[in-house]
Amino acid sequence: MEITAVKIKKEADINVIIGQTHFIKTVEDMYEVLTGSVPGIKFGLAFCEASGACLVRAEGTDDELKKLAVENALNIGAGHIFVVFLKGAYPINILNALKNLSEVCSIFCATANEVEIIVAQSQLGKGILGVIDGVSPKGVEKETDIKWRKDLLRKIGYKL
Amino acid sequence: MEITAVKIKKEADINVIIGQTHFIKTVEDMYEVLTGSVPGIKFGLAFCEASGACLVRAEGTDDELKKLAVENALNIGAGHIFVVFLKGAYPINILNALKNLSEVCSIFCATANEVEIIVAQSQLGKGILGVIDGVSPKGVEKETDIKWRKDLLRKIGYKL
Amino acid sequence: MEITAVKIKKEADINVIIGQTHFIKTVEDMYEVLTGSVPGIKFGLAFCEASGACLVRAEGTDDELKKLAVENALNIGAGHIFVVFLKGAYPINILNALKNLSEVCSIFCATANEVEIIVAQSQLGKGILGVIDGVSPKGVEKETDIKWRKDLLRKIGYKL
Amino acid sequence: MEITAVKIKKEADINVIIGQTHFIKTVEDMYEVLTGSVPGIKFGLAFCEASGACLVRAEGTDDELKKLAVENALNIGAGHIFVVFLKGAYPINILNALKNLSEVCSIFCATANEVEIIVAQSQLGKGILGVIDGVSPKGVEKETDIKWRKDLLRKIGYKL
Amino acid sequence: MEITAVKIKKEADINVIIGQTHFIKTVEDMYEVLTGSVPGIKFGLAFCEASGACLVRAEGTDDELKKLAVENALNIGAGHIFVVFLKGAYPINILNALKNLSEVCSIFCATANEVEIIVAQSQLGKGILGVIDGVSPKGVEKETDIKWRKDLLRKIGYKL
Amino acid sequence: MEITAVKIKKEADINVIIGQTHFIKTVEDMYEVLTGSVPGIKFGLAFCEASGACLVRAEGTDDELKKLAVENALNIGAGHIFVVFLKGAYPINILNALKNLSEVCSIFCATANEVEIIVAQSQLGKGILGVIDGVSPKGVEKETDIKWRKDLLRKIGYKL
Numbered sequence: 026m027e028i029t030a031v032k033i034k035k036e037a038d039i040n041v042i043i044g045q046t047h048f049i050k051t052v053e054d055m056y057e058v059l060t061g062s063v064p065g066i067k068f069g070l071a072f073c074e075a076s077g078a079c080l081v082r083a084e085g086t087d088d089e090l091k092k093l094a095v096e097n098a099l100n101i102g103a104g105h106i107f108v109v110f111l112k113g114a115y116p117i118n119i120l121n122a123l124k125n126l127s128e129v130c131s132i133f134c135a136t137a138n139e140v141e142i143i144v145a146q147s148q149l150g151k152g153i154l155g156v157i158d159g160v161s162p163k164g165v166e167k168e169t170d171i172k173w174r175k176d177l178l179r180k181i182g183y184k185l
Numbered sequence: 186m187e188i189t190a191v192k193i194k195k196e197a198d199i200n201v202i203i204g205q206t207h208f209i210k211t212v213e214d215m216y217e218v219l220t221g222s223v224p225g226i227k228f229g230l231a232f233c234e235a236s237g238a239c240l241v242r243a244e245g246t247d248d249e250l251k252k253l254a255v256e257n258a259l260n261i262g263a264g265h266i267f268v269v270f271l272k273g274a275y276p277i278n279i280l281n282a283l284k285n286l287s288e289v290c291s292i293f294c295a296t297a298n299e300v301e302i303i304v305a306q307s308q309l310g311k312g313i314l315g316v317i318d319g320v321s322p323k324g325v326e327k328e329t330d331i332k333w334r335k336d337l338l339r340k341i342g343y344k345l
Numbered sequence: 346m347e348i349t350a351v352k353i354k355k356e357a358d359i360n361v362i363i364g365q366t367h368f369i370k371t372v373e374d375m376y377e378v379l380t381g382s383v384p385g386i387k388f389g390l391a392f393c394e395a396s397g398a399c400l401v402r403a404e405g406t407d408d409e410l411k412k413l414a415v416e417n418a419l420n421i422g423a424g425h426i427f428v429v430f431l432k433g434a435y436p437i438n439i440l441n442a443l444k445n446l447s448e449v450c451s452i453f454c455a456t457a458n459e460v461e462i463i464v465a466q467s468q469l470g471k472g473i474l475g476v477i478d479g480v481s482p483k484g485v486e487k488e489t490d491i492k493w494r495k496d497l498l499r500k501i502g503y504k505l
Numbered sequence: 506m507e508i509t510a511v512k513i514k515k516e517a518d519i520n521v522i523i524g525q526t527h528f529i530k531t532v533e534d535m536y537e538v539l540t541g542s543v544p545g546i547k548f549g550l551a552f553c554e555a556s557g558a559c560l561v562r563a564e565g566t567d568d569e570l571k572k573l574a575v576e577n578a579l580n581i582g583a584g585h586i587f588v589v590f591l592k593g594a595y596p597i598n599i600l601n602a603l604k605n606l607s608e609v610c611s612i613f614c615a616t617a618n619e620v621e622i623i624v625a626q627s628q629l630g631k632g633i634l635g636v637i638d639g640v641s642p643k644g645v646e647k648e649t650d651i652k653w654r655k656d657l658l659r660k661i662g663y664k665l
Numbered sequence: 666m667e668i669t670a671v672k673i674k675k676e677a678d679i680n681v682i683i684g685q686t687h688f689i690k691t692v693e694d695m696y697e698v699l700t701g702s703v704p705g706i707k708f709g710l711a712f713c714e715a716s717g718a719c720l721v722r723a724e725g726t727d728d729e730l731k732k733l734a735v736e737n738a739l740n741i742g743a744g745h746i747f748v749v750f751l752k753g754a755y756p757i758n759i760l761n762a763l764k765n766l767s768e769v770c771s772i773f774c775a776t777a778n779e780v781e782i783i784v785a786q787s788q789l790g791k792g793i794l795g796v797i798d799g800v801s802p803k804g805v806e807k808e809t810d811i812k813w814r815k816d817l818l819r820k821i822g823y824k825l
Numbered sequence: 826m827e828i829t830a831v832k833i834k835k836e837a838d839i840n841v842i843i844g845q846t847h848f849i850k851t852v853e854d855m856y857e858v859l860t861g862s863v864p865g866i867k868f869g870l871a872f873c874e875a876s877g878a879c880l881v882r883a884e885g886t887d888d889e890l891k892k893l894a895v896e897n898a899l900n901i902g903a904g905h906i907f908v909v910f911l912k913g914a915y916p917i918n919i920l921n922a923l924k925n926l927s928e929v930c931s932i933f934c935a936t937a938n939e940v941e942i943i944v945a946q947s948q949l950g951k952g953i954l955g956v957i958d959g960v961s962p963k964g965v966e967k968e969t970d971i972k973w974r975k976d977l978l979r980k981i982g983y984k985l
Contacts, residue, residue, distance in 0.1 A: 026190050026303070030346050030467050044450075047276060047295045047318070049334050050343055050541075053985050060982050061530075061607055061917050063863050075319025076298050080326040082334060084985065095325055104319035105296060116367060117447045117861050122921070124284070124444075125605055127277040127541055130204075130292035132450035135367045136425060138396050143346070143465050143474060145303050145315060147190050152317035154303060155465060157472035158367070159395025159424035165415055166400040174369050174402060175825070182860050183370055185815070185853050185884065186350050186463070207436060207455045207478070209494050210503055210701075213665050220662050221597050221690075221767055223543050235479025236458050240486040242494060244665065255485055264479035265456060277541050281602070284444070285765055287437045287701055290364075290452035305463050305475060307350050312477035314463060335985070342540050345533050345564065345975070370861075373825050380822050381757050381850075381927055383703050404825065437701050442761070445925055447861055495665070502700050505655070505693050505724065506830050506943070510666050510787050524770075527916060527935045527958070529974050530983055555959025556938050560966040562974060575965055584959035585936060596687060597767040604764070604924075607917040610844075610932035612770035615687045616745060618716050623666070623785050623794060625943050625955060627830050632957035634943060635785060637792035638687070639715025639744035645735055646720040654689050654722060663690055670826050670947050684930075756847060757927045764924070772930035775847045776905060778876050783826070783945050783954060795945060797952035798847070799875025799904035805895055806880040814849050814882060823850055 028154065030141040031100050035093060040116055040137045042109040042123065043101075043156065045130040049074055049082060051107060054126055056084040059109070062119045067112040069094040075104025075150065087112065101142050103151040105130075134158045188314065190301040191260050195253060200276050201300060202269040202283065203261075203316065204292040209234055209242060211267060211288040216244040218286060219269070222279045227272040229254040235264025235310065247272065261302050263311040265290075294318045348474065350461040351420050355413060360436050360457045362429040362443065363421075363476065365450040369394055369402060371427060376404040378442045379429070386439075387432040389414040395424025395470065407432065421462050423471040425450075454478045508634065510621040511580050515573060520596050520617045522589040522603065523581075523636065525610040529554055529562060531587060534606055536564040539589070542599045547592040549574040555584025555630065567592065581622050583631040585610075614638045668794065670781040671740050675733060680756050680777045682749040682763065683741075683796065685770040689714055689722060691747060694766055696724040699749070702759045707752040709734040715744025715790065727752065741782050743791040745770075774798045828954065830941040831900050835893060840916050840937045842909040842923065843901075843956065845930040849874055849882060851907060856884040858922045859909070866919075867912040869894040875904025875950065887912065901942050903951040905930075934958045 033041055046055075051072050059068050069090030071083040081098045085091035090110040098108045107129075111119070116135035123129055134140060138159030145152050166174070178184040193201055206215075211232045219228050229250030231243040241258045245251035250270040258268045267289075271279070276295035283289055294300060298319030305312050326334070338344040353361055366375075371392050379388050389410030391403040401418045405411035410430040418428045427449075431439070436455035443449055454460060458479030465472050486494070498504040513521055526535075531552045539548050549570030551563040561578045565571035570590040578588045591599070596615035603609055614620060618639030625632050646654070658664040673681055686695075691712050699708050709730030711723040721738045725731035730750040738748045747769075751759070756775035763769055774780060778799030785792050806814070818824040833841055846855075851872045859868050869890030871883040881898045885891035890910040898908045911919070916935035923929055934940060938959030945952050966974070978984040 026188070028188070028346070028348070030465075045292070045294060045316070045318070050277070050338055052334070053338065053344060054537075056985055057534075057983060063918060064914055073322045075296070075321075078326075078330065079320055079323045080330055081322045081324070082326050082330075086982065099322060099325070102321040104298065104317065104321065105294065114864055117370070118863060120450070121445065121447045121925070122607075125281065125921070127281050127602075130280070130295055132365075134365060134425065135450055136395070138424065139469060141467055141469055141472070143472060145190075145317065147301055147317055149299060149301055150317050150320040152301070152303060152315045154315035155472045155474035156365075157424065157465065157467055157470050158365070160399055160470040161395075161422040161424065162393045162401045162419060163399045164401070165419070166398075166402050170398065170400055170402075174372070178370055178373065182886065183857060184373060185856055186348070188348070205452070205454060205476075205478070210437070210498055212494070213498065213504060214697075216665055217663060217694075223598060224594055233482045235456070235481075238486075238490065239480055239483045240490055241482045241484070242486050242490075246662065259482060259485070262481040264458065264477065264481065265454065274544055278543060281605070282767075285441065285601070287441045287762075290440070290455055305350075305477060307461055307477055309350075309459060309461055310477050310480040312461070312463060312475045314475035342566065343537060345536055374857075376825055377823060377854075383758060384754055406822065434704055438703060441765070442927075445761070447922075502726065503697060505696055506828070508666070508668070508828070510785075510789075525932070525934060525956075525958070530917070530978055532974070533978065533984060553962045555936070555961075558966075558970065558973075559960055559963045560970055561962045561964070562966050562970075579962060579965070582961040584938065584957065584961065585934065597690070600770070601765065601767050605921065607921045610920070610935055612685070614685060614745065615770050616715070618744065619789055621787055621789050621792070623792060625830075625957060627941055627957055629830075629939060629941050630957050630960040632941070632943060632955045634955035635792045635794035636685070637744065637785060637787055637790050638685070640719055640790040641742040641744065642713045642715075642721045642739060643719045644721070645739070646718075646722050650718065650720055650722075654692070658690055658693065664693060668826070668828070670945075670949075757850070760930070761925065761927045772845070774845060774905065775930055776875070778904065779949060781947055781949055781952070783952060795952045795954035796845075797904065797945065797947055797950050798845070800879055800950040801875075801902040801904065802873045802881045802899060803879045804881070805899070806878075806882050810878065810880055810882075814852070818850055818853065824853060 027146045031144050033097055033140040040111045042135040044107055044132040046107050046128045047105045048128050051128040052082045052084050058122045062122045063114045066114045070109045071095045071098035072107045073098050103153050187306045189304055191304050193257055193300040200271045200297045202295045204267055205290040206267050206288045207265045208288050212242045212244050214286055218282045222282045223274045226274045230269045231255045231258035232267045233258050263313050347466045351464050353417055353460040360431045362455040364427055364452040366427050366448045367425045368448050371448040372402045372404050374446055382439045382442045383434045386434045390429045391415045391418035392427045393418050423473050507626045509624055511624050513577055513620040520591045522615040524587055524612040526587050526608045527585045528608050531608040532562045532564050538602045542602045543594045546594045550589045551575045551578035552587045553578050583633050667786045669784055671784050673737055673780040680751040682775040684747055684772040686747050686768045687745045688768050691768040692722045692724050698762045702762045703754045706754045710749045711735045711738035712747045713738055743793050827946045829944055831944050833897055833940040840911040842935040844907055844932040846907050846928045847905045848928050851928040852882045852884050854926055862919045862922045863914045866914045870909045871895045871898035872907045873898050903953050
């Protein structure tokens with residue numbers, strides 16, 4: 026068994042969500058839940074079918090993001106995983122809707138950071154072991170940092 | 186620390202769900218939520234108690250599936266994991282009910298595929314790192330493949 | 346890429362919950378959902394910001410538990426993970442509330458056991474691959490063990 | 506404004522679920538969530554569109570139950586309500602899945618009892634105020650009654 | 666059909682939750698979810714069985730609250746409703762856990778206020794139409810009132 | 826006790842959501858969950874405090890919608906209810922997030938239709954009994970109507 030890090034290819038302003046799911050029905054259900062969550066949402070999603078034809082299945086409302094999802098899903102190459110790319114919408118807008126889908130097992134990450142996917146490969150196939158989502162902490166917040174994060178959340182309208 | 190792949194032992198028509206949970210109460214609660222989800226459901230479940238007596242705890246409505254769950258849980262041998270085998274019911278029927286249990290942390294996979302569990306072993310014990318769920322993708326769906334998957338979901342009655 | 350086991354530092358009667366999340370808003374939202382779940386709850390939480398200032402962000406109602414959360418989050422050092430320590434409350438009291446937060450991707454473990462976190466490190470940063478949560482099973486429960494666990498859950502008031 | 510009681514027409518072994526929803530998309534989504542919840546589920550559902558063409562919209566896997574749902578929805582005649590009839594499956598199998606639909610506001614009742622729907626009628630239209638779900642209590646359970654209900658739940662396999 | 670207001674009998678520091686559910690299994694499941702939500706929770710609950718023996722079914726961890734639940738459930742007398750009284754815990758601690766029970770249809774109110782339950786009675790039985798939960802608003806908040814409510818939530822530790 | 830119909834004042838393109846909740850914390854939590862659900866969402870919300878100062882409490886991102894929410898909340902005048910008005914976002918985008926708030930008991934309606942709220946008034950206060958949400962059905966869909974609704978959902982991008 027070999028373990029490697031697969032870098033997610035994306036631009037810095039695009040959010041990616043990667044998870045474990047199952048069943049080809051994921052593709053339609055995820056499309057529907059995403060279009061029903063944010064009006065006019067731009068996204069692309071891809072799912073790795075892991076039996077039968079074993080094709081990457083894809084849907085979306087934006088062709089570029091759909092291509093990107095397919096490309097990254099192929100790079101990861103693990104059975105039953107999905108990849109969603111978002112533009113102009115954010116993971117917090119849709120993460121609970123994805124988690125509630127009856128096909129979804131778990132979410133590995135939801136991030137705009139640089140991300141590496143840790144993939145194990147055996148003779149059977151590939152599987153995701155974990156993610157390296159951005160960089161490691163460089164220290165601990167102090168009073169001024171706490172004030173900064175509270176102000177930030179209020180300035181961008183998420184908190185009162 | 187050693188990392189190995191543990192193959193799940195099961196027949197091809199049986200679905201397996203594997204996850205991380207905690208607390209011995211998992212066994213009764215999971216039994217109850219499964220019998221309450223699908224009338225007459227056939228399943229076996231096993232949970233690896235990770236302190237005290239450290240026994241594999243098991244319940245179910247089908248003795249064969251229960252034995253299978255125990256056997257596979259022992260093979261994995263990781264603390265606080267659970268294994269569920271289903272026959273005549275499908276993961277989408279019950280996955281949200283399992284995810285909603287207050288003992289359940291996460292679900293590693295839900296699948297009828299051949300599966301390998303990637304297990305780390307230290308002096309303390311064992312832990313699941315990830316799953317290889319079926320085989321890797323061989324390509325990307327084309328128009329005829331998209332039509333096939335849409336038709337399939339409508340033929341088997343999941344979509345209108 | 347290097348893979349190591351990071352031992353969680355804590356006393357035996359303290360429960361720890363570790364998960365993957367995203368967004369600095371996690372810290373306030375997790376604080377609010379925890380104080381709203383159990384009256385007078387004692388906890389400390391830390392979150393590894395993985396971009397920008399890359400600071401460990403922390404909140405809590407108990408200074409000791411907050412320090413412990415910060416220390417363990419730094420030891421793990423993986424981007425976008427969180428660590429919660431609880432005293433006088435239990436994971437089953439709050440796990441569903443945490444899972445329902447729109448920032449939370451997944452939960453790696455929730456336990457009072459000795460725990461090791463399996464961490465991968467690349468040039469980019471660190472990521473959690475899995476957990477070793479307590480010890481491996483030593484056998485399978487027999488009739489007397491089943492009676493013991495059923496009695497236990499009824500004695501402590503969780504089951505009728 | 507007039508307030509009347511509309512009796513639900515159904516046979517005694519059929520369960521009915523009645524709720525408030527909105528949006529014509531309810532019909533397809535409810536069909537899909539029901540077929541995905543219990544293998545081979547037999548049901549009929551009807552939804553009262555309350556603007557535009559104002560038609561009762563219906564789907565299902567059983568023609569008799571679908572007709573029954575349409576007939577009862579017309580009898581109630583309240584905007585944006587839905588009616589589901591089930592055979593061979595039970596409300597506890599599917600109620601959480603219905604509650605989780607993003608179109609569903611609330612559930613008035615889920616029952617096999619004789620039911621009357623309390624309907625208000627104004628010049629605008631009709632609305633459900635509440636339900637009379639079976640008969641009023643005749644007393645309070647005693648020790649033997651408690652034993653009976655605990656035994657019942659264990660005999661039919663819902664509790665251990 | 667007759668419509669009356671039934672006043673809930675309780676002391677001012679006790680919270681009451683009233684809802685529509687179904688199935689005798691509600692009693693055990695609600696007990697379990699409540700004891701699993703807040704350590705040492707004091708509560709009493711009652712459920713109006715609406716077929717068969719038609720008894721008020723009750724459980725709890727506090728005899729006074731259990732008696733109070735039974736008395737109020739009898740006063741309401743509507744089929745398939747439940748009444749929960751809490752002391753030293755609050756509705757926000759447990760309301761989502763109750764809403765997630767597969768037997769629960771809806772929640773009419775969760776409050777420490779004086780409450781009247783609006784009940785319809787027909788020849789069949791009784792049903793809850795709605796609740797009068799405390800008193801009507803006397804005005805609209807101004808700047809000082811907004812400051813007061815924000816300060817209050819931060820002083821009691823629910824918000825940061 | 827008096828029962829009256831209170832007409833919701835709003836323009837035709839605005840959606841309204843009305844529900845039962847409790848606790849002054851509703852106002853901040855609902856604001857946060859709404860701003861976190863749809864980027865740039867325009868809304869106004871009002872909550873009827875039902876003890877103490879008994880003020881209508883309000884928040885929002887759009888002053889007109891906030892005024893509208895306050896005005897309609899005062900017109901209804903029932904304790905512990907809330908009113909949300911949305912523009913450029915739709916109930917399906919946010920209804921599950923509202924239902925998941927630990928303060929929310931139930932949702933009476935979510936609609937762009939003309940709506941009347943059925944309100945009971947006693948000496949204590951007022952309570953919502955139900956809603957008349959749009960007009961009553963005029964018939965049952967036929968083959969061409971079914972085709973129309975399926976085409977509509979696919980044309981507006983909600984279904985594939």
